[in-house]
Amino acid sequence: EVQLVESGGGLVKPGGSLRLSCAASGFTFSSYSMNWVRQAPGKGLEWVSLISRSSNYIYYADSVKGRFTISRDNAKNSLYLQMNSLRAEDTAVYYCARDRGYCSGGRCYSTDFDYWGQGALVTVSS
């Protein structure tokens, strides 16, 4: 059974830092790109960042570029999101999500997100 379990959420002051983790199990973690997606209270879904299976490709939403860093440790089946210079507008539930993706002709393509964790709440407030 595929499982994704986030941890590391909490209350942090504006300008502070937090590191989220996502522990994966039930599948070959190193074979999939992974994402972070967030949801502000009462709002919709916002994609935050993607990291490819070997960390060769990393993408960020403009709203977090330069402040957030995504990483992974395939030996530990773990995904991370280092969040610095946090702002009130970063307050949200953060989900890790597996990218169903595929590779063809030497290129890999992102698709939909087929498994999601339960989420970690990050609150940025003084």
Add this chain to the structure above:
Amino acid sequence: EIEMTQSPATLSVSPGERATLSCRASQSVSSNLAWYQQKPGQAPRLLIYGASTRATGIPARFSGSGSGTEFTLTISSLQSEDFAVYYCQQYNNWPPWTFGQGTKVEIK
């Protein structure tokens, strides 16, 4: 960046009735569109990918159609467990991967 627009924002439907949700892309996304269901306090769940392929374990009452810029999610006969918020997402042009703002399906 491709903008996804869902309509209506809220859909009131009686159990057993048919629900039709719409999603429009600001430019063509081919068939690279997914639908997700989210219940209160839960993570999103993948329902449909490739605009019309049901994900594993998704009941046949859920169906997706469309291509290009216009897409539809149909729930043929609403069950109590189907009342939720539904999001569409494009994965044709990325980054970023973009979601619609959601359609809430509520009990009439």
